[in-house]
Structure formats: C-alpha cells, structure tokens
Amino acid sequence: MSKKVVSVWTSIPFWRRSAGWVTGFASILLIWLTFDSMSQISMGTDADLKAGITKRVPGPTVINYKITYEMDTKRGHEVPVIGEKEKFFGRDDWSEDEARALLHLGKLGSQTKNCMNCHTLLGNGAYYAPDLTKAWLDPAWGPSGPYLGMTNSSTKEEAMSKFLQDPSQYPTHERMMPDLDITEKEAMGLVAFLKHMSSIDTNGFPRNFARMSTDGVTGAIHGK
Amino acid sequence: MESNLKFESQKLATWYFTVAAILFGAQLLMGLIAAAQFLYPSFLFEIFDFSVARMVHINALVVWMLYAMIGSVYWLLPEETGIETVGIKIAKLGFFVLTAAITVVVLVYIIVQIGPATESSIWLIHEGREYIEAPRWADIGIVVVVLIFVANLFLTAMKGRQTGIVTVLMADVLALAGLYLAGMFFTDNISIDQYWWWWVIHLWVEATWEVFVGCLLSYGLIKIIGARREVVEMWLWIEVSMLFGSGILGMGHHYFWIGTPEYWWEIGALFSALEPVPLIAMFVHVIYDWGKETGLKEAESKASGEGYHSMNNSPAFTWFVMNAFGNFLGAGVWGFFHTLPQVNIYTHGTQFTSAHGHLAFFGAYATILIGMFYMAIQGKNNISILKATFDSKMAVFLICFGVMGMTVALTIAGYGQVLVERAQMGATWEGFFVSQDMMWFVQGIGWRLAMGIVTFVGFIYLIKDLLTTSKNSIHIK
Numbered sequence: 001m002s003k004k005v006v007s008v009w010t011s012i013p014f015w016r017r018s019a020g021w022v023t024g025f026a027s028i029l030l031i032w033l034t035f036d037s038m039s040q041i042s043m044g045t046d047a048d049l050k051a052g053i054t055k056r057v058p059g060p061t062v063i064n065y066k067i068t069y070e071m072d073t074k075r076g077h078e079v080p081v082i083g084e085k086e087k088f089f090g091r092d093d094w095s096e097d098e099a100r101a102l103l104h105l106g107k108l109g110s111q112t113k114n115c116m117n118c119h120t121l122l123g124n125g126a127y128y129a130p131d132l133t134k135a136w137l138d139p140a141w142g143p144s145g146p147y148l149g150m151t152n153s154s155t156k157e158e159a160m161s162k163f164l165q166d167p168s169q170y171p172t173h174e175r176m177m178p179d180l181d182i183t184e185k186e187a188m189g190l191v192a193f194l195k196h197m198s199s200i201d202t203n204g205f206p207r208n209f210a211r212m213s214t215d216g217v218t219g220a221i222h223g224k
Numbered sequence: 225m226e227s228n229l230k231f232e233s234q235k236l237a238t239w240y241f242t243v244a245a246i247l248f249g250a251q252l253l254m255g256l257i258a259a260a261q262f263l264y265p266s267f268l269f270e271i272f273d274f275s276v277a278r279m280v281h282i283n284a285l286v287v288w289m290l291y292a293m294i295g296s297v298y299w300l301l302p303e304e305t306g307i308e309t310v311g312i313k314i315a316k317l318g319f320f321v322l323t324a325a326i327t328v329v330v331l332v333y334i335i336v337q338i339g340p341a342t343e344s345s346i347w348l349i350h351e352g353r354e355y356i357e358a359p360r361w362a363d364i365g366i367v368v369v370v371l372i373f374v375a376n377l378f379l380t381a382m383k384g385r386q387t388g389i390v391t392v393l394m395a396d397v398l399a400l401a402g403l404y405l406a407g408m409f410f411t412d413n414i415s416i417d418q419y420w421w422w423w424v425i426h427l428w429v430e431a432t433w434e435v436f437v438g439c440l441l442s443y444g445l446i447k448i449i450g451a452r453r454e455v456v457e458m459w460l461w462i463e464v465s466m467l468f469g470s471g472i473l474g475m476g477h478h479y480f481w482i483g484t485p486e487y488w489w490e491i492g493a494l495f496s497a498l499e500p501v502p503l504i505a506m507f508v509h510v511i512y513d514w515g516k517e518t519g520l521k522e523a524e525s526k527a528s529g530e531g532y533h534s535m536n537n538s539p540a541f542t543w544f545v546m547n548a549f550g551n552f553l554g555a556g557v558w559g560f561f562h563t564l565p566q567v568n569i570y571t572h573g574t575q576f577t578s579a580h581g582h583l584a585f586f587g588a589y590a591t592i593l594i595g596m597f598y599m600a601i602q603g604k605n606n607i608s609i610l611k612a613t614f615d616s617k618m619a620v621f622l623i624c625f626g627v628m629g630m631t632v633a634l635t636i637a638g639y640g641q642v643l644v645e646r647a648q649m650g651a652t653w654e655g656f657f658v659s660q661d662m663m664w665f666v667q668g669i670g671w672r673l674a675m676g677i678v679t680f681v682g683f684i685y686l687i688k689d690l691l692t693t694s695k696n697s698i699h700i701k
Contacts, residue, residue, distance in 0.1 A: 012388065012454065015461035022465045026472035033491070034419075041415040041483045056483050057415050077569075100412070107412045109341030111352030117275035122418055122482045123573035125354055128262070128274045130656040131573055133481075140653040168270065173657045175265040178273045186341045197414055203489070205481035206651030207569045213654055 046096040049082065056201040060099035063088045063192050067199050069137050069209055077204025088195065089157050089188060105186060106193025113180045113190075121197065123205060129177065131206060136191075136198035139210050146172055160194070161187040228606035231302040233309035233380075236316055238600050240295025243323055245597065245687065247288035248590070250330075252680050254281035259673040263666075276337050279350070279357055280330065285585060286355055287326055292593035293436060294373055297393060299600055300443050301377065305384025311376050318372040325365045329358055346410060353417070355425055356407045363408050370401045388457035392464055393439050400432040415483030422478040430499060430555070431471035433589060437547065438463040440592050441506060444544045447599065448537045450521065451513045459509045466502035474499045480565045481572060489565045496563040500556030510548040514541075536609045537602050539616040539689070543595030546624060550587020558583050558631065570646040575638030575668070583631040597690055605694035606701065613696055615689035622682025629675030637668025 008014050044055030049062060066086035072079045085092040094102070110116070116125035119132045130138075141147050141156045150170045153159035163170050164187040167177035182190065229235050258277040261267050268277075301309050309315060332349055339345030350357040358366065374397055381390045407424035411417050442460045445451040476492025518534040525534075535541055558580040562571040571577070602610040641659040649655030659665055693699070 010458060012458050012461060015458055015465065016388075019461045019464040019468070023468040023472070026469055030472050030475065033487075037419065037479070037484045037488075038416070040485050041413070041419065043413050056485070057413055060412075104412050105341055107414065107417075108343065108346070108410075110414075111410075112339045112341050112345035112349065114275045114279060114338055114350070114352045114357075116352060116354050117278045117357075118273075120573035121414060124418060124421075124478075124482070125573070126275070126278050127573065127575055127578055128258075128278070130653045131651055134651070135653070138653050172653075173660075175657075175660065176269065178270045178275075180338055181340070183340075189341060193414075200415060200483045202481045202483060203486055205569055205572060206646065208647075208650045210652045210655075211650035212648060213652070214658065 046099075054082075054201075058082065058196070058199045059096065060103040060192070060196060061094055061096055062199045063099055063102070063195050064092045064094050067136065067195065069134060069198070075204070077207060078209060079201055079204070080199045082199060087155075088192070089155075089161075099192070102189050102192040103196055105189030106191070106196075107189075109182065109186045109190045110193055113182060113186075118177075122200070122202060128175070132194060132197065133200075133202060133206060134198045134209050136195045137209065139213060140172070157188075157191050157195075160191045164190055229604055231308050232312045233298045233302045233315075234600070234603060236309075236312065236319060237295040237297075237299035238604055239316075239319055240291050240298065241597050241600050244288045244291035244295060244593065245690065247284045247291065249683060249687070251281055251284035251288060252676075252683055254278070254284060256673070256676050256680060259669070259676050262669045263673060272334075273337075276333065280333055282355055283330075283333070283357055289433075289585075289589050289593060292596060293433075295600075296440055296593070296596045297373070297377060297397065299596065299603075300440075301380055301390070303447075304387045304390050304443070305380050307380065307384035309376050310379035310383055311372070314372055315376050318369040321365065322369040325362050325369075329362045332359070333357070343410070351410075353407070353421055356404075356421070360408070363404075367401075367404065367408075370404070374398060374401050387453070388460060389439050389442050392435065392460055396432050396435045396439065400428060400436070403427050403432065418482045419479070419484065422475060426475045426478055427472070429585070429588075430474055430496075431468060434467045434471060434502070434551075434555075435464055437551065437588060437592050438467065438506065440596060441510060441544060441547070444540065444592075444595060444599070445510065445513050445517075448541045448544070449514060449517045449535050451517045455513065459505075463502050463506055463509070466498075466505060470495050470498035470501060477563050477565075477568070480568055493564050497560065499563075500552065500560055503552040503556040507548040507552045510545060514545070537598060538612040539610060539620075539693075540595045540598035540602070542612065542616075542620050543591050543598065546620065547587065547591035547595065550583065550591050550624075552587075554580070554583030554585075554587030554631070558635075570642050571638070574641045574646065575634045575665075576642060577638075579631045579634035579638055582627060582634065586627045594686065601690060601694060607694065607699045609700040610693070611698050611700075613689055613693055613698065615685050616693065619682050619686035619689055622685060623679055624682075626675045626677075626679030626682055629678060630672045633668045633671035633675060635668075637665045637672070640664040640668070 041057050043057050044053065044059040046059050046061040048055055049059055049065065062082060064085055066083040068081045068083060069078045070081045088094065115121065118126050118129040120127065121132050123131060123133060139145050141159055147159040147163060151159045151162040153162060161184065164182045165184060166179065168179055254277045257268065257272065258274055258281055261274045261277065298309060336349050339349040347360040350359050377397055378394060381394055403424050406420045438460055442456045445456050446453055473491055474496035476488040477496040479488035480492060521534040561580065562568050562576050598610065640662050644662060645651060645655040645659035649658060
C-alpha cells in the first residue's frame with residue numbers, strides 16, 4: 001500500500017495536532033473553572049455568618065448555629081439553612097480561632113482514623129458504613145433516635161462524642177464500628193467536623209434526607 | 225531462570241512485573257477479607273477491621289497497576305527506541321528504593337493501622353484519603369522514583385527512535401506523574417480536599433491511565449499480530465483526542481455533590497457521557513485490526529503455501545481483547561449507568577459505585593497489564609510463538625467470570641440499596657442499615673464473596689501459568 005497520504009482523515013499529523021488542540025482546550029477550560037470553583041468553595045468567615053451571608057462552605061464558627069436541611073423550591077432540592085444560635089458542647093460563643101482549631105483537629109482525625117475506608121464523606125469513600133455528609137442532622141442522634149438514651153446523654157454532640165470514644169459499646173447493628181482509640185478531645189473535633197460538613201451546600205445530596213423511618217415518627221420529608 | 229533478554233531495561237521490567245503480580249495477589253486476599261466481613265461482621269473485628277482490609281485492598285490495586293505500568297514502559301522502550309534505556313543503573317536503584325518503601329508502607333498499614341489526630345500520623349502512618357493513603361514521607365519517595373522513571377523515558381526517547389507510541393507515552397507519563405502532586409497537601413476544607421483529590425484519581429483513571437492503555441494496545445497490536453504502525457499510531461492519536469477531550473472535563477461528574485457549584489452538573493454530565501465513545505473506538509480498533517491483519521496475512525500465507533502464524537502470543541492477545549471488551553463494559557457501560565446527576569444523586573456512594581469500580585479497574589487496566597506479563601514471558605524465554613495452555617485458559621475464564629460475577633452481584637445489591645436507603649428512606653443511618661439487611665442485598669453480597677473466590681482461584685491458575693508456561697513444549701521457540 002502506498003505510503004502517500006491521500007486524505008486528511010488518515011493523516012497522522014492531522015490527528016496529532018487535533019489531539020494537542022483538544023487536550024489543550026479541555027485543560028484550559030478545566031483550569032479556568034477550577035479558579036471559579038475554588039473561590040466559591042473557599043471557607044467563609046465568622047463575619048459572613050454574623051452578616052447572614054450564605055457561603056457554599058461556611059466558616060468553622062458555624063458550630064455556634066443551628067443547622068437544618070430544607071427544601072429550596074427555587075433550586076428544586078434541599079439546602080442547609082443556618083438558623084439561630086445553638087449551643088455546641090455547652091457554648092455558642094466559640095471564637096473563630098477556637099472553632100478553627102476544633103475543625104482542624106476533627107479533619108485530621110477523620111483522616112488518621114481512616115473514616116473514609118468504611119464510611120462515605122460527601123458520598124466518597126467506602127460503602128461499609130453510613131454516609132456522613134449530613135450525619136449531624138441524622139434523626140438517629142435526635143430526641144427520638146436511639147443514641148441519646150443509649151449513651152445517657154442530653155445533647156446530640158455529647159451522644160456523638162461518647163459513641164466515637166467507645167463505638168463498639170453502643171451498637172445499633174451487627175456491623176459495629178471498631179474502637180479507634182479516639183480521645184475525648186479528638187471526639188469533640190470530629191463532632192465539630194461533622195457539624196461543619198452538614199452545613200456545606202452539596203447541591204441537594206443526599207436527596208430527601210431522612211424522609212422516612214421505620215417507626216414512622218422521626219422521619220419527615222425534607223428533614224424537618 | 226536464565227534470561228534471554230538483551231536489554232537491561234527489559235530485565236528491570238520483569239522485576240516490576242514480578243512485584244506487581246505479588247501485589248495483585250495481596251489485593252485479592254484483602255478483598256476476600258473485606259467481602260467476608262460484609263457477611264460476617266465479627267470476622268477479625270477490632271483485630272483487622274474492614275477499614276484496614278479495604279485500605280490495603282485499594283492501595284495494593286493502585287500500586288500493582290503503577291508497577292505494571294512502569295514495567296511496561298521499561299519493557300517496550302528499548303524495542304520502540306531501538307536502544308538501551310538511558311540511566312538504567314539509577315532506574316534499578318529506583319526500583320529497590322520504591323519496593324522497600326512500599327513494603328514499609330504496607331507493613332505500617334497492617335500493623336499500626338491508625339494514629340492519633342496529628343500531622344505526624346499523616347506523615348508517618350497514612351493520609352486516610354481513599355486510594356492515595358500513602359503517608360507523606362512515602363509520597364516524597366514516590367515522586368523521586370517517578371522522576372527517575374520520567375527522566376529515563378525522556379532521555380531514551382530523545383536519544384533513540386521516537387515513535388508515535390513513545391511520544392504519546394512521554395506526554396502521558398509526565399501528566400500522570402505531575403498530577404500526583406495535587407494529592408499531597410492537607411486542608412481543613414473537605415470540599416477543597418476532595419476537589420484536588422479527584423484531580424489525582426479522576427485524571428489518572430479516566431484520562432492519563434486510559435491513554436496509557438491506548439499506548440499498550442497499540443504496542444501489542446504491532447507486536448502480536450503485526451498490525452501496521454501507521455494505522456495503529458493514527459488510531460492512537462484519535463484515541464488521545466477522544467480520551468482527553470471527554471475525560472478531562474468529565475471530571476465534572478465528581479463535582480456534583482462535594483460543595484462545588486451547579487454548573488458542574490451540565491459539564492460533568494455532557495463530557496462524562498462522552499467518555500464511553502473512545503472506549504468503543506478502542507474496541508472497534510482492536511477487533512478491526514485483528515480481523516483485517518490476520519485475514520490479510522493468512523491470505524498471503526495461503527498464496528505462498530507457507531504455514532504462517534498471524535498471532536505470536538495467544539495468551540497476551542486474549543488479555544488484550546479482554547481489555548478492549550472490559551474497558552468498554554466496565555468503564556463505559558457501568559460508568560454511564562450512574563454518571564448523569566439525575567441518577568447519581570441517588571446512586572452516589574452505594575454498592576453501584578463499587579460494582580462499577582470493580583469492573584472498570586479490572587476491565588480497563590488489570591486485563592491489559594496481565595497481557596503485558598505474557599509479553600515479558602515470551603520475550604524473556606525467547607519464544608517466537610507463545611500458545612495458550614490449559615492453565616492460561618482457566619486463568620482467563622475464571623478471572624473474567626469471577627470479576628463479572630462480582631460486578632453483577634454488586635449491581636443487584638446496589639440496586640436494592642439505592643431504592644431502599646436512598647429513594648425510600650432518605651440516606652439516614654437507619655435507612656442505610658435497613659438496606660444492608662434486605663434479603664436481596666445480603667444475597668448480592670454473598671454472591672460477591674463467592675465470585676471473589678472464583679477470581680482468586682483464577683489468579684492461582686494465572687500465577688501457575690506465568691511460572692511454568694515457558695517449560696511447556698507446545699510453544700515454538
């Protein structure tokens with residue numbers, strides 16, 4: 001067969017150039033969108049929270065506020081709503097530095113304790129244990145859930161903290177969480193991390209969170 | 225075993241392949257432990273927990289594939305460029321450094337398992353970020369060794385003959401190595417954390433690794449069935465355009481729910497929906513070339529009256545064809561199943577994902593890398609025509625059947641999980657466990673373990689064949 005190129009469609013230089021252009025164009029678009037996304041998902045500040053400015057990822061002091069997950073009819077899905085002040089481990093005046101330190105400890109703990117290789121966070125991880133994206137809002141930790149009573153706690157954060165320190169003491173299923181040597185301080189950080197994560201605007205994931213429960217009482221459409 | 229290899233580079237490649245095969249076995253063993261824990265949660269509880277088994281399972285996966293990929297480059301480089309790899313001595317040193325580092329990392333994973341919530345745990349034990357858990361000290365070691373590897377590739381290509389395959393490899397390996405840096409930092413912001421984490425994971429497995437596979441396919445077609453280089457390399461460039469054209473922005477499908485803006489819905493849906501197109505193209509390319517080249521050569525050999533063998537390595541080619549098919553099915557079809565945001569909002573982070581993950585990693589990567597093992601067996605033993613043996617056929621059948629079976633079982637389990645946990649109950653703690661106790665879910669998970677065992681038996685046949693096939697008298701020297 002002749003080596004002479006008769007058509008552009010069988011020309012290697014043509015396809016090589018195409019590959020270069022397509023890859024270059026896609027990469028530049030990705031980088032440009034990355035700059036935009038970074039500015040939209042950078043963490044907000046305490047001032048934003050006080051001024052009621054909605055950020056996709058609020059500042060660490062969001063732990064001083066009540067968080068709910070409510071239907072936004074305009075957007076067609078649920079969004080986290082930051083409400084009035086709410087005590088977190090007995091205080092609703094965590095300073096920006098204190099809250100940041102707590103969140104830092106919690107995020108470090110979430111990695112060093114390997115949460116992601118059983119649970120999913122923002123839906124990513126392993127599928128052996130429940131998704132933690134909105135765990136803070138889960139009715140299991142609320143007044144009608146099992147954990148307040150089991151851990152003999154009066155608040156959600158206390159129950160979560162006790163559970164995390166001794167998970168296999170409070171099983172709700174045959175598949176238990178193992179003891180991960182989590183200290184009281186680390187547990188506090190992890191709970192702050194979970195509360196902060198529940199305030200992230202995840203475009204409605206998970207959808208219809210907590211719409212139903214087996215007792216027919218605790219669940220309600222849109223997590224109210 | 226005596227070696228017939230002229231090039232030191234190819235000797236080094238066989239070392240990489242050997243470690244890759246061992247890690248492949250480790251991956252399967254860890255997978256079996258984790259699969260058993262799904263059914264019997266008390267199995268090794270608080271001794272060797274699911275999180276540990278799963279971490280080693282996916283890390284062994286990533287590392288064995290990277291090993292086999294690096295090995296593949298050292299294997300094909302002297303053949304493509306016509307010269308010995310430049311800097312082969314330091315490349316060998318790099319191999320020992322990397323292997324020692326990985327041994328330490330795995331032992332720490334298994335023995336230490338977890339650390340306190342401090343920066344030093346991240347530096348010394350693991351980073352706790354799925355797939356790229358390697359502690360920071362090892363990250364730096366990996367970067368150094370990979371830099372040696374990239375330098376070997378570039379210097380050799382510049383000194384010797386720079387074919388189209390080598391050119392694509394150079395660009396691809398540079399991108400692949402550079403992307404690893406995006407996973408080497410810590411942030412308190414989980415959205416930013418996952419944003420950059422996907423730069424490594426997605427741009428590896430849905431872009432640069434796929435292009436790498438394209439290079440191996442091209443090399444294999446030329447070597448095994450004697451496909452013409454002009455045709456193969458033209459296809460390779462088309463594949464690069466299509467893979468990068470869809471794969472780079474297909475990243476958007478990981479940015480639906482991690483806190484990133486809504487525009488990723490449209491971008492992710494559109495481009496990731498296009499991702500199967502190049503996989504179909506690669507499939508067509510392999511099958512078309514196979515039929516055409518073999519047909520032409522057989523016609524020629526009939527005309528001239530000589531017995532011509534159009535295929536000189538049946539086991540390798542079988543795995544290459546399994547790759548063309550598995551890549552399309554696992555990455556293409558199973559990926560497309562749940563890539564649209566309308567579906568993904570329910571399926572994200574369920575056994576559906578796991579089903580796709582198993583078939584995609586296997587179909588797209590494991591298959592072709594096993595094919596490369598066979599290329600090395602043929603070269604090392606100086607066999608001109610390597611034929612399939614009973615063991616090699618059993619390996620293909622059991623491994624492919626096993627992985628496909630796991631995928632189907634997980635898909636069924638995932639289907640039940642999605643309907644009950646996500647759609648019906650709304651993704652709560654309780655909803656999760658109700659779904660996990662469903663008969664259909666438990667059955668699916670049971671079949672996954674059974675099919676995992678089938679896969680493991682296939683793996684034993686594979687290793688047996690790789691170790692013994694060279695002594696078999698059916699091959700033509």
